[in-house]
Amino acid sequence: MTNDQNLIQAVEQADSSPRLLAAVRTLANAKIEAGIPTLIAVLSYNNPGAAVAAVDGLVQLGDVAVEPLLNLLDEYNYGGRAWAIRALAQLADPRALDTLLNAAETDFALSVRRAAAKGLGDIQWSKLSPEEIPSAQGRVLKTLQVTSYDPEWVVRYASVVGLQGLATAVAETQPDYWQQIIAHFEQLMKDESDLAVRTRVQFALAQLQPEMAKAG
Numbered sequence: 001m002t003n004d005q006n007l008i009q010a011v012e013q014a015d016s017s018p019r020l021l022a023a024v025r026t027l028a029n030a031k032i033e034a035g036i037p038t039l040i041a042v043l044s045y046n047n048p049g050a051a052v053a054a055v056d057g058l059v060q061l062g063d064v065a066v067e068p069l070l071n072l073l074d075e076y077n078y079g080g081r082a083w084a085i086r087a088l089a090q091l092a093d094p095r096a097l098d099t100l101l102n103a104a105e106t107d108f109a110l111s112v113r114r115a116a117a118k119g120l121g122d123i124q125w126s127k128l129s130p131e132e133i134p135s136a137q138g139r140v141l142k143t144l145q146v147t148s149y150d151p152e153w154v155v156r157y158a159s160v161v162g163l164q165g166l167a168t169a170v171a172e173t174q175p176d177y178w179q180q181i182i183a184h185f186e187q188l189m190k191d192e193s194d195l196a197v198r199t200r201v202q203f204a205l206a207q208l209q210p211e212m213a214k215a216g
Contacts (some may be wrong), residue, residue: 004030008038017047024050028057034070036061040051043087044080051079055087066093073099082112088121093127097136104159110152117147117158121165134174140166141177145184153194160188160197164204171208182208 005026014020024042027035035057058065069084085103088096096209097120104116120140125133144166148159167181185201192198207216 004034007032008035011038011042017049020045020047021049021053024053024057028053031057031060033061033064036065037072038072039065040072040080042066043083044077046079051083052209055083055090058087058181059090062091063093066091066095070096070099082107082109085112086115089115089122092119092122092124093185094125094132094136097123097139101139104143104147104155110150110155113147113150113152113155114158117150117155117162119145119162121162122145123169125169137149137166137170137174137177141180144181148184148188149191153197156192156197157200160185160200160204164207167204168207 007023007030010023011020011027014023014106020042024039027038039054039057042050045051053139066088069088072083073081085099085107088099100116100119103112104120105118107113120143123136123140125137128136140162144159144163148156148163150156150159163181163184167178170177170181182205185205188201189198192201
């Protein structure tokens with residue numbers, strides 16, 4: 001049996017929560033592609049510590065983890081699906097765009113909506129063809145405008161973070177989108193009652209000030 005197989009087997013045979021966590025961390029740190037199905041399986045174990053370690057391992061593996069996560073997403077219970085969406089949000093691969101858009105707007109768990117909203121602002125647009133980018137960015141803009149009025153302040157906060165990331169990405173290529181984001185932030189300053197979210201909007205506007213000066 002190879003060392004890689006030993007690492008995978010250690011996760012599968014762990015007989016206590018501490019041993020499972022240690023085995024998942026070791027497998028995650030090994031960064032082996034063969035371990036992806038096992039790390040994904042851990043997401044549904046109802047063990048938050050192990051799930052966090054598995055998410056970290058999947059994110060470290062990068063692009064090769066995206067398709068397995070998407071392919072296995074619907075086969076898992078809600079808990080596993082929620083952790084998988086968190087991993088996809090951190091990976092920010094455009095292949096997960098539909099999943100993240102849907103999760104940001106409709107998932108019943110605020111932690112999942114928050115992760116998806118933030119992840120949408122980090123999408124790696126260079127992985128799409130130039131023809132696909134404008135419409136995809138428009139979809140992200142529309143969703144984040146909606147989620148910036150989510151009932152939960154943490155989701156609204158994450159949406160502001162996501163919108164700032166999108167604004168940075170579109171500043172030179174999609175000035176209309178950029179202007180819409182600035183206008184949306186200005187409207188949020190009037191509508192938002194939570195101090196933390198208002199402060200984050202102010203921070204975003206300050207960070208975008210150089211681009212605003214150029215636009216002016």
